[in-house]
Amino acid sequence: MFGEFTATLIKCANFEEMRAFYRDRLGLRTVKEGENWITLDSGGGREIVLGGDTGGDTMALAFTGADLARAREALAPVDPSEIEQHDAMHRFFVRDPDGNTVLIID
Template sequence: MFGKLSVTIIDCADVQRMTRFYRDRLGLKVIDQGENHTVFDTGNEGELVLESHGVERPVSIAFTDADIPRAHRELTDEEPTELAPHKGGQRFSVLDPEGNTITFVNA
């Protein structure tokens, strides 16, 4: 395994409406919020991220604390994206066989 599967990302049309639902109806705690995103604590050391970027694949997942060089090298046949900065570390993504985005981050 390349890290911890600990983040679920939902790209949605109305972040504010979705935030109210997950915060007010489901009781998740907001740990970060901006104009186009809200990050919730899932209660199991993970995060649920709501964002509004208009992507084709509305749900994606992320592995955190990943060994980026190793994961990128071992997933070369999956055509990973180029390494990019992420919160003081790096990230990259691949698509699973159904076209869902899987992101790997080390920070």
């Protein structure tokens, strides 16, 4: 396995409504928040990131703590993106067989 499944990222058509639903109605605790994004604790060491960078899709899954070079090499047959820096981390994207975005993060 390449890292640990830690987050679901959701692109928001209406960020304010999504934040109100997950934070206020479902009662998820805010971990971090910025302009047009929020990270919420979804329990079990996992997070929901609303307004996060999903690679253009509505939703993406994130695995963190990976050895990026080894993971990218192993995933080469499914055409992963180049490794890029994002904030204080490095990551790349890959698509599963149904076309869903999966982020592999160091």
